[in-house]
Amino acid sequence: MASAVGPGTAHVPELKNLTIENITENVHRINSQCSDPRLKYVMERLVSHLHDFARETRLSFDEWMAGIQFLTQVGQTCTQVRQEFILLSDIVGLSLLVDSIDHPKPPSSTKGTVLGPFHTHDASTLAPGSSISADPAGTPLLVLCTVKTISGDPVSGAKIDVWETDSHGKYDVQYDDRGDIPDGRAVIVSDDQGVFWFTAIVPVPYPIPNDGPVGNLLAKLGRHCWRPSHMHFMFEKEGFDHLVTALYIRGSDYETSDAVFGVKDSLIVALEDADAALAKQYNVKQGTKVLKYDFVLVTDEETKQLRHDEAVKAMEGLGRHGMMIVNGLPVPEVD
Amino acid sequence: MASAVGPGTAHVPELKNLTIENITENVHRINSQCSDPRLKYVMERLVSHLHDFARETRLSFDEWMAGIQFLTQVGQTCTQVRQEFILLSDIVGLSLLVDSIDHPKPPSSTKGTVLGPFHTHDASTLAPGSSISADPAGTPLLVLCTVKTISGDPVSGAKIDVWETDSHGKYDVQYDDRGDIPDGRAVIVSDDQGVFWFTAIVPVPYPIPNDGPVGNLLAKLGRHCWRPSHMHFMFEKEGFDHLVTALYIRGSDYETSDAVFGVKDSLIVALEDADAALAKQYNVKQGTKVLKYDFVLVTDEETKQLRHDEAVKAMEGLGRHGMMIVNGLPVPEVD
The missing domain is CATH 2.60.130.10 (Aromatic compound dioxygenase)
Known part of the structure; x- marks a missing residue:
């Protein structure tokens, strides 16, 4: 049989039988192979919020498909002189929020x-x-x-x-x-x-x-x-x-x-x-x-210090424990 | 002055002085003009999760820009025979989740x-x-x-x-x-x-x-x-x-x-x-x-009933009160 051959799976975490309730922890488990602790943390929060969003709205297939088509259109509207994804970020307040966080x-x-x-x-x-x-x-x-x-x-x-x-x-x-x-x-x-x-x-x-x-x-x-x-x-x-x-x-x-x-x-x-x-x-x-x-x-120095201090304060305020702040960015401490 | 003229703003909710903490409620306030209660609810949850994601990760400008560029690339990779956004949804477990919710x-x-x-x-x-x-x-x-x-x-x-x-x-x-x-x-x-x-x-x-x-x-x-x-x-x-x-x-x-x-x-x-x-x-x-x-x-009938029952149960489980279920989809009750 002329099957393609992929990588081995000896060290890949095993998924459980997937349900609405356990899909999130399963995606986290697979993503835990990431060697970049910051990316791992960002993905962990992103996947958790994305899944919670779908569960809280009981997102329908038709709505999901409308979202897929919308995002595809946004991407395909981008040109050398037009950035529709930045515009989208702007109109949902994300751009303002990110600037406020990153430039305290x-x-x-x-x-x-x-x-x-x-x-x-x-x-x-x-x-x-x-x-x-x-x-x-x-x-x-x-x-x-x-x-x-x-x-x-x-x-x-x-x-x-x-x-x-x-x-x-x-x-x-x-x-x-x-x-x-x-x-x-x-x-x-x-x-x-x-x-x-x-x-x-x-x-x-x-x-x-x-x-x-x-x-x-x-x-x-x-x-x-x-x-x-x-x-x-x-x-x-x-x-x-x-x-x-x-x-x-x-x-x-x-x-x-x-x-x-x-x-x-x-x-x-x-x-x-x-x-x-x-x-x-x-x-x-x-x-x-x-x-x-x-x-x-x-100054850069003042900003760096303030970014660190505000990240510490934010993690405390959110009740997220066990976080280090590396270059102003939260990263989970290694167990 | 040859200024363009837009719509009046007599009935538009007024934004407050925007901060990391209040940007979310301000976006909700502006989006509250939406006449479709389901879309309003979906956007309310989407914006809340997107902002919480940025606050919990202290998302940096560079990371945000990497995200913008990534999503743009995903959109521009889509063709008549390739849907990269569906693939993205698949590899973060969202597709499986949505199918499980919509087809109980x-x-x-x-x-x-x-x-x-x-x-x-x-x-x-x-x-x-x-x-x-x-x-x-x-x-x-x-x-x-x-x-x-x-x-x-x-x-x-x-x-x-x-x-x-x-x-x-x-x-x-x-x-x-x-x-x-x-x-x-x-x-x-x-x-x-x-x-x-x-x-x-x-x-x-x-x-x-x-x-x-x-x-x-x-x-x-x-x-x-x-x-x-x-x-x-x-x-x-x-x-x-x-x-x-x-x-x-x-x-x-x-x-x-x-x-x-x-x-x-x-x-x-x-x-x-x-x-x-x-x-x-x-x-x-x-x-x-x-x-x-x-x-x-x-059967469609069984599915419709189950979709309704599971939506009711899910809202209870999430502690989200004051929701109606319309065609299996949660919508906030009108005050």
């Missing part, structure tokens, strides 16, 4: 928020005071910021990625004819005083891509697909924890119902109007809208 | 198991005693079965789909040059006595498709990708619950470590050797391997 922030520092799918790596580095937007239909905006440490020292030479939509609520990458020059995005570098500034346009609300499976899901849930007006900021500086955040414009539509759960109170900013002095200093018209914010970065 | 079986009936990704709808309907396999390298097998009700009455006219691999452990659809005539699969119809029989080849163990992301995951988990020798059976007969099952050959490699958790004790069968009388009756050589099994179907 002391009270006095700037909170992070969702990255979203529209950051690119090709933005031009512009001189202070440059305009990042070429859209003539946008409302002009002056952006005046500083970046400092928790103790108030300026952070100079920080590389700051900023990006926003045009006045139609679209990022440059959402146009088929985007062209060679990125628009509505730039890299700015903070000066010796930790100051960085540029001109842009007042952000507008926009719908997240809603012509795919995630848009269909939102419609079935009776949810809108809009994000309130915001501008993205991402900070890179050696020695400091990478900060992905955004500023939200006070009073924007959808401020309290962001489709991707990105808004945090401390990131909402009321725009001001440039007075005569400010207008003169920054060479803009009097009355121009002004966005001011003082960002506060956290 | 009284003790005396035949248990269901995983459908797998290789069933097709184009198999020929063959006369009793036909051969379903054209593979000359296979070991001949005589398959003698009956299909009855729980009370022992024959079920005549049942449409039975059977499918198996060739002697190399491959289903016909796994060959690029499959040709027009399906092989290793057929539809057989039970006679007045509930009997159906055919010839085939003795099933062999085979690896599930392991050149994609699911195969990579199994390797990382230290798991083999093999299934023990088995033959698939699917029963359709009006008035009876659709039965998807398989028979496993006693003593096969991987009998206790099936990569997709399909084996149940009651579905394992020891092959016999045809004696002179049997060989003569069925026109096979003496000593030919014989697979005998008596399948027992459950």
Whole structure:
């Protein structure tokens, strides 16, 4: 008989007769062969929750198949310029949660928020005071910021990625004819005083891509697909924890119902109007809208310590004993 | 300002300042706009488990991104003849669990198991005693079965789909040059006595498709990708619950470590050797391997009642109060 020959099974744990009740422990037993303790733990929690989900909902075959087809569609909607799984993660609050866990922030520092799918790596580095937007239909905006440490020292030479939509609520990458020059995005570098500034346009609300499976899901849930007006900021500086955040414009539509759960109170900013002095200093018209914010970065060391401490506290809070924290991540202690 | 205009937000629940602790209730609040009570409940459980998973593992951004990329790959590996998400569901025991929940079986009936990704709808309907396999390298097998009700009455006219691999452990659809005539699969119809029989080849163990992301995951988990020798059976007969099952050959490699958790004790069968009388009756050589099994179907009515009763019992067991069971599926009672 021309049978294919597989590996031996001498050391493979034996499955029991499988039932609704014991399938979970059986999957854990088979997965216990994993030599990476962190992956083993992540899979153990994932399988437990997945099975509990099916048991608590009495998930039907038809619902399971609808889920399989949905996830397949999500995967097949992804392209070089569209990440539908990140969008799915965003609209169920997972992205915000993971960012909050992985980038813990002391009270006095700037909170992070969702990255979203529209950051690119090709933005031009512009001189202070440059305009990042070429859209003539946008409302002009002056952006005046500083970046400092928790103790108030300026952070100079920080590389700051900023990006926003045009006045139609679209990022440059959402146009088929985007062209060679990125628009509505730039890299700015903070000066010796930790100051960085540029001109842009007042952000507008926009719908997240809603012509795919995630848009269909939102419609079935009776949810809108809009994000309130915001501008993205991402900070890179050696020695400091990478900060992905955004500023939200006070009073924007959808401020309290962001489709991707990105808004945090401390990131909402009321725009001001440039007075005569400010207008003169920054060479803009009097009355121009002004966005001011003082960002506060956290060092890698502080973040590492905080990540460890919060992981310890979280495991205690969840009543999960016998865990080690390795590089900020819980791993079961070896018996 | 040429801003896009979205729907109003007058009746949209307001999100609070989002934290690791309150993000879950906030997502539930936004999803509470869903007008389908079952979908609302399924999403509520799904989001709770997804968030608890992230909190219990302190899921890092890098791990989240690895997950996003993995799921994207799984979706993009799916084709007309390959369903990698079903394979993923299979190897974490979810498929077996969902089948067990959705097709509850009284003790005396035949248990269901995983459908797998290789069933097709184009198999020929063959006369009793036909051969379903054209593979000359296979070991001949005589398959003698009956299909009855729980009370022992024959079920005549049942449409039975059977499918198996060739002697190399491959289903016909796994060959690029499959040709027009399906092989290793057929539809057989039970006679007045509930009997159906055919010839085939003795099933062999085979690896599930392991050149994609699911195969990579199994390797990382230290798991083999093999299934023990088995033959698939699917029963359709009006008035009876659709039965998807398989028979496993006693003593096969991987009998206790099936990569997709399909084996149940009651579905394992020891092959016999045809004696002179049997060989003569069925026109096979003496000593030919014989697979005998008596399948027992459950009526739609019995299944419906059992599904309801088990859902009630499961909700009680889980301590989930205030649930109605609608068509066998739990739905929260309206306040």
